[in-house]
Amino acid sequence: MPNAMSRRTALVHRVPARHPGDAAAVAALFDSGAMRPEEVVAILGKTEGNGCVNDFTRAYAVEALSWMLAARLGSTPEAVQARVALVMSGGTEGGLSPHFLVFGVREATAPSGPPALALGTGFTPELPPEALGRLAQVRATAAAVREAMDQAGIADPADVHYVQVKCPLLTNERIAAAKARGATVSTEDTYHSMGLSRGASALGVALALGEVAEAVLEEAAIGADWSLFSGRASCSAGIELLRGEVVVMGNSPAWGGDLAIAHAVMQDAIDLPAVQQALRGAGLAPGGGQLPPAEAARLVAVLAKAEPASTGRIRGRRHIMWDDSDINATRHARALVGGVIAAAVGRTDLFVSGGAEHQGPDGGGPVAVIARRGV
Incomplete structure (x- = not known):
């Protein structure tokens, strides 16, 4: 049996949000013992605002999470915000579901294993x-x-x-x-x-x-x-x-636990093979269609960027995302990329963020998958 040693373990929990100020599902993680407040290092959230300059759903979520964590830690919201990265991404267009990804670090004794x-x-x-x-x-x-x-x-x-x-x-x-x-x-x-x-x-x-x-x-x-x-x-x-x-x-042999991350780069907004490549890299088997239920159960998070191609075309065909005066172009892109990824994995609580300037090639963007290893 491998020797046990002290290794940090990453914790990741995905929880729903009923509205931008809803910290209840995050608090429930602490009540259940799944995570301790002091272990939290970052919370990423998808809120249902417009994702533009005046999207105050992001600030609302940060305030709600800060006050909840401060109460649990016997601290202040300012101290929480100084230590914990609270990254809110506005915009859950199309079928995207508002949610939070809670990241924590735990010191634990674990056997040596893969990164x-x-x-x-x-x-x-x-x-x-x-x-x-x-x-x-x-x-x-x-x-x-x-x-x-x-x-x-x-x-x-x-x-x-x-x-x-x-x-x-x-x-x-x-x-x-x-x-x-x-x-x-x-x-x-x-x-x-x-x-x-x-x-x-x-x-x-x-x-x-x-x-x-x-x-x-x-x-x-x-x-x-x-x-x-x-x-x-x-x-x-x-x-x-x-x-x-x-x-x-990232992945490191100095860390323990059963979570791993992999990424690929979508060359355009409908690059399904790149999504499947990231799934395979994280140890999942997407097969030829939607992620099978047994594999989907091991999926912890999908994170991706979305941006309309500046050329106004996707694989030679015209898109109107930049020409729509009613709906911001990045909002179109989030809905489009969110739909492609949702079809691949069979769920809609995906961290798809708009505005991919210098994040992947023009019209594309990175996609990362966090998954639990199979037994």
Whole structure:
């Protein structure tokens, strides 16, 4: 029998949300003993807002989770937010279901075994408005990714399979504050600032993981040169924070437990084979159609990015996502990619995030799967 040793174990629980301020299912994890509040290192959430600048469902969820955790820890919401990465992604268009993914770390004695899911978190300093969408944000994010990798004990970037980043955006108030200091900002279009902030964060991930060399990074490339991207970055911008929050997910032989993560890169919004590749990489057997029930029972989470192709076409055929004045293009993309993945796995509580600037190729994006190993 393998020798037992002290190894960190990653915990991941997926729970439903009845509304953005509903922390009850997360609290129930603590009541059941599935996880202790002090073990929580990150919570990722899909909330049913519009995912745009004025999506306050994200801030609502962060507040609700912070107060609930603070009460359980005998702490304050501010202290919770300083330690725990609370990454809310707005938009559950189509059939996507609002939910939370709760990530924890437990010190446990476990036998040696194959590499298991490893988690690490990192934070940038508060980013001034003039840094957003610029190289300063790229470098700050890269430093936070390296910090998270160190925390997770992952030395080889090849062992990293997904990096979730929550980053700030520009508001009119923040733009005015920068101007009052004599500073300039990357854009005065608050919605466009979301894309630039996501793009700069993604290039920071690419820089940290060696996917893009610093020598080729120029400020003008952010939000413009789609040949530069990370195949493992997922970045979401929000009004509810001023710093970048990073969660690194990978596999490491220093971690125990039965969870593992794998990823693939969707080349476009309907790249089902890439989804199946990620499922197989995580040890599941998708077969030729929808994930069989026995395999679906071992599926813990699916995380993906969605973005309409800038060409206005998918495999040569025209799409109208960029031309719709009623529904934002990223909302169309979340619904489309969410439908493709839901058909593959047979469930709709999927962490599909819109806005994939420099996150995968133009019109595509990374997809990652966390699953339990088979017996």
